[in-house]
Amino acid sequence: MVNEALIPVVVNGAAGKMGREVVKTVAQADDMMLIGAVDHNPEVLGQDAGIVAGCGELEVPILNDLQSVLVLATQEKVQGVMVDFTHPDGVYENVRSAIAYGVRPVVGTTGLSPEQLDDLGEFAEKASTGALVIPNFSIGMVLLQQAALQASKYFDHVEIIELHHNQKADAPSGTAIKTAQMLAEMGKTYNPPSVQESEKLPGARGSVGEENIRIHSVRLPGLLAHQEVIFGAPGQVYTLRHDTSDRACYMPGVLLAIRKVTELKSLVYGLEKIL
Numbered sequence: 001m002v003n004e005a006l007i008p009v010v011v012n013g014a015a016g017k018m019g020r021e022v023v024k025t026v027a028q029a030d031d032m033m034l035i036g037a038v039d040h041n042p043e044v045l046g047q048d049a050g051i052v053a054g055c056g057e058l059e060v061p062i063l064n065d066l067q068s069v070l071v072l073a074t075q076e077k078v079q080g081v082m083v084d085f086t087h088p089d090g091v092y093e094n095v096r097s098a099i100a101y102g103v104r105p106v107v108g109t110t111g112l113s114p115e116q117l118d119d120l121g122e123f124a125e126k127a128s129t130g131a132l133v134i135p136n137f138s139i140g141m142v143l144l145q146q147a148a149l150q151a152s153k154y155f156d157h158v159e160i161i162e163l164h165h166n167q168k169a170d171a172p173s174g175t176a177i178k179t180a181q182m183l184a185e186m187g188k189t190y191n192p193p194s195v196q197e198s199e200k201l202p203g204a205r206g207s208v209g210e211e212n213i214r215i216h217s218v219r220l221p222g223l224l225a226h227q228e229v230i231f232g233a234p235g236q237v238y239t240l241r242h243d244t245s246d247r248a249c250y251m252p253g254v255l256l257a258i259r260k261v262t263e264l265k266s267l268v269y270g271l272e273k274i275l
């Protein structure tokens with residue numbers, strides 16, 4: 001007998017590094033129920049999501065068909081939530097599908113372009129469906145970003161270095177892009193040029209977006225997820241740094257997002273907006 005008060009949750013990317021952590025976390029939450037698991041890794045298809053995640057059998061097989069799992073979610077009394085930790089190439093379509101079925105997306109997958117985000121925002125608004133896109137679920141990163149906004153009032157020069165494990169598909173990280181956007185929203189022009197520069201090796205000075213803030217991406221085995229925001233001024237450097245050592249650090253944010261998205265009627269971008 002299904003408890004109707006529980007939030008039905010579908011995990012997309014259930015066999016991945018983040019997906020397995022989310023399966024375990026949802027399985028342990030008193031107010032949630034894992035009702036579906038999706039992944040396209042052929043090695044795990046048909047296997048139980050709980051066994052794959054290492055938390056014991058949950059009687060939820062991993063399927064490679066998001067649509068049919070979303071249909072399943074529509075049959076629940078309580079509106080479902082889809083947590084997506086898949087791949088930058090597929091996330092846009094996944095989110096559109098979830099919204100189309102009235103299943104609220106909580107998106108950890110990075111790599112959505114600004115145009116895709118706008119489009120999903122309009123789609124969610126029209127459908128009156130809550131959606132959350134959260135480039136980083138850790139509280140430490142929100143605090144770092146807040147400190148960076150504070151520092152930006154006093155420093156005109158800033159660059160970002162993000163460092164990740166070498167299995168990461170996208171660069172720069174979603175977190176670094178969001179951090180640069182937040183700094184840009186302060187309405188300042190950063191990094192006024194002090195000299196005519198030339199790159200002797202292309203990319204030596206990192207990538208630079210509209211915000212005129214350079215982002216440098218490091219990928220190495222042994223790293224997990226790390227970010228530095230470095231402010232400079234004559235005679236001083238102010239460095240903010242966040243390090244993760246376990247993906248468990250994202251789980252309180254994921255649980256919060258699953259609960260909050262059920263109260264929303266449109267798309268919200270960033271954990272700081274729901275704290």
Ligand SMILES: NC(=O)C1=CN([C@@H]2O[C@H](COP(=O)(O)OP(=O)(O)OC[C@H]3O[C@@H](n4cnc5c(N)ncnc54)[C@H](OP(=O)(O)O)[C@@H]3O)[C@@H](O)[C@H]2O)C=CC1
Nearest residue numbers: 013016017018039040041086087090108109110135136137
């Ligand atoms: N917001 C946050 O706080 C965080 C965000 N992330 C982001 O989450 C995403 C996933 O990261 P991570 O778990 O490390 O990656 P993994 O590669 O470990 O996991 C992704 C899983 O999803 C599967 N997959 C890929 N595309 C699809 C699809 N279209 N439909 C169904 N399954 C799919 C993959 O299968 P296969 O292996 O066969 O491709 C894999 O099993 C990345 O974008 C990453 O940047 C990561 C950590 C924290």
Ligand SMILES: O=C(O)C1=N[C@H](C(=O)O)C[C@H](O)C1
Nearest residue numbers: 110135136168173174175225
């Ligand atoms: O791929 C990862 O690992 C991470 N991806 C996210 C990003 O791109 O910002 C969040 C965190 O940095 C871990």
